[in-house]
Amino acid sequence: MAFWWVNHKQTRDHEVSGGYLWSPFRNANGAYNQTYENMRHAQVGDIVFSYANGRIGAVGRVTAEATPCPKPAEFGVVGDYWSDEGWLVEVEFVEVPKPIRPKEHMQAIGPHRPDKYSPINANGDGNQGCYLAAIPDTLGHLLMALTQADELQLDKKLKIQESEPDAIVLEDLHQIDLDLTIPDTQRLQLAKARVGQGLFRKRVLMLNESCRVTGVTDRRLLIASHIKAWKDSSNAERISGYNGILLSPHVDALFDGHLLTFEDDGRMHIHESLPADVLERWSIDPSMKVEKFRPEQAAFLAHHRSVFARKVA
Incomplete structure (x- = not known):
C-alpha cells in the first residue's frame, strides 16, 4: 500500500x-x-x-x-x-x-x-x-x-452497495468468471459494469450530467444503461462510457426494452406497441428532442435503433 x-x-x-x-x-x-x-x-x-x-x-x-x-x-x-x-x-x-x-x-x-x-x-x-x-x-x-x-x-x-442481480445477470457474471482469457483487472471491471457499478457507471457519469429525458440530476436516482445491449457488445464496448446513457428508472425501462430510442440528433422514437397512456402517466413527451449525442455514440445508437425497428411487441 x-x-x-x-x-x-x-x-x-x-x-x-x-x-x-x-x-x-x-x-x-x-x-x-x-x-x-x-x-x-x-x-x-x-x-x-x-x-x-x-x-x-x-x-x-x-x-x-x-x-x-x-x-x-x-x-x-x-x-x-x-x-x-x-x-x-x-x-x-x-x-x-x-x-x-x-x-x-x-x-x-x-x-x-x-x-x-x-x-x-x-x-x-x-x-x-x-x-x-x-x-x-x-x-x-x-x-x-x-x-x-x-x-x-x-x-x-468505502464498500460499494450493489443491488441483488437477477438470474440473467448472475449467468453473465458466471461467464465472466469462467473466461480465463480476460485479465483479472478487466474481469473485475466487467463484473461491476454488469451490475451497473464501477468503471462503466463512472464513465457514463463523466459524459452525462442528468437524465436525457427528465432532466433529473440526482445520481442516486439515475441508471447508467448500456445503449448496445450487454449480450451484443464486446468486452471493450461493455465498459465504454460512449456505450452508455444516463436515464431515470422509468425511462430506462422503456429504453432497455427497446420501446423508446433516439436519433443521433436527439429526436425520440416511441414504439407503436407502447400504449399512449404510459407516456401520459409518466410525463414523457414523444415529440421532445433531447440533447444531441456525441459522434462516438453513433454506432451504438444505430444498433439500438435496429433492434427497435425489429421489435414486434
Whole structure:
C-alpha cells in the first residue's frame, strides 16, 4: 500500500463525490508532467489524501487503476485548457473525522515532504502545479493520525452497495468468471459494469450530467444503461462510457426494452406497441428532442435503433 496526495481545488467536489481522480495525459503545451503520470502508478488499495482550499478534508482508497477516459462533462468550463482525454483512477472517498490545514502543522509535516514533486511548499501552501504526488509512508501515517483517518474502517466505509442481480445477470457474471482469457483487472471491471457499478457507471457519469429525458440530476436516482445491449457488445464496448446513457428508472425501462430510442440528433422514437397512456402517466413527451449525442455514440445508437425497428411487441 502506498500513500498519495492530490491537489484538486477546482475539481474537488466533483471528484470526491463522484469517486474518482481525473487528469489529462500531459500539460496543455504537450509537455510531460510527472504528477499526471503518477495516475498510472496508483494501485488498488492505495490511500489518497484530498487537499483543496488549504485543507485536507477527505481520504480515499483506490478501487481501480488508471484507464484512459474522456474529460468529465461535469467539469464544465473548469480546465478548458486541458485536453479532452486523460487518465481516470477510481477512488472511493470519505470525509475525514478531523479536517486539517497543513499550513498549521508544518513543523511536523515539513521534514517528511518529498524531495521532488512535493504537493506542498515549504511555507505550507499547496503546490497547485502538482496534481497527484507520491508521499513517503512516514507522511502518510502522520496525516492519518492528524486527520484521525486512522480511526476509520476504510474497507467498510468505502464498500460499494450493489443491488441483488437477477438470474440473467448472475449467468453473465458466471461467464465472466469462467473466461480465463480476460485479465483479472478487466474481469473485475466487467463484473461491476454488469451490475451497473464501477468503471462503466463512472464513465457514463463523466459524459452525462442528468437524465436525457427528465432532466433529473440526482445520481442516486439515475441508471447508467448500456445503449448496445450487454449480450451484443464486446468486452471493450461493455465498459465504454460512449456505450452508455444516463436515464431515470422509468425511462430506462422503456429504453432497455427497446420501446423508446433516439436519433443521433436527439429526436425520440416511441414504439407503436407502447400504449399512449404510459407516456401520459409518466410525463414523457414523444415529440421532445433531447440533447444531441456525441459522434462516438453513433454506432451504438444505430444498433439500438435496429433492434427497435425489429421489435414486434
